[in-house]
Amino acid sequence: MKLNRIALAMLIAAPFAGANAGVTITPLMLGYHWYPEDTQDKMRDEALTNRNSLTSVAPGTIPGGVALVNDLIVGAAIGLELTPWLQAEVEYQQTKADAQHNERNSGPIAGGPGYAGVPYDAKHETLSGNFIATTDVFTGNYDSKVKPYGLLGAGYSRITVDNPGYDYRSYDTIGNLGAGVLWQINDALTLRTEARAVHNFDNNWWEGQGLAALQVVLGGHLKPAAPVAPVEPVAPPPVIVEPA
Helix, strand or coil, rough: CCHHHHHHHHHHHHHHHHHCCCEEEEEEEEEEEEEECCHHHCCCCEEECCCCCCCCEEECCCCEEEEEEEEEEEEEEEEEEEEEEEEEEEEEECCCCCCCCHHHCCCEEECCCCCCEEEEEEEEEEEEEEEECHHHHHHHHCCCCEEEEEEEEEEEEEEECCCCEEEEEEEEEEEEEEEEEEECCCCCCCEEEEEEEEEEEECCEEEEEEEEEEEECCCCCCCCCCCCCCCCCCCCCCCCCCCC
């Protein structure tokens, strides 16, 4: 799956969806991505593919595997406000991180030179579907300009690690759990700040993210339905009896 093509399609489709109120567009999301130290242990026994010979290197040939290095993250999203307090979104993220062998595992790899500590090029892409629920559902204060929220979602992850002789691929299922604040600048612009934990189910580790983005709302935010005033019963007109 070409995740970058999907992200581009999301942005192209956004203007056509803007005819409906409550459509949210996040053209640029920036943040920082933290990886656990045991990524090198989780990825240690994965087979690596040799590009030149197109043969598999036996699991464990690279002792200690590779460790993903914390780095900047960018992303984009398109969503829809389902209610004044709940929105759904499709989100794409990409982290251009590095990966390194653990220094203590120096020595030859598959008959070649030692690669301990040598940085590799790594790319981590995700495509997720998320639900964002604000605390307005509890407070009922829908006119507030500061809206704390919780996020819950799931999606697909692809990790690619390269060096001149080897490839590593990891295709995984992820879950998103986050909390943040929506700062409504006006009815069309919202600043979004968020802290998120991402669980990689296949590799069994947790990642951390700190995110900030400017969200554009097309058509204005959804408003709660105005209460309907009770209708007073209309008394029947009096009956006038003509005298005989």
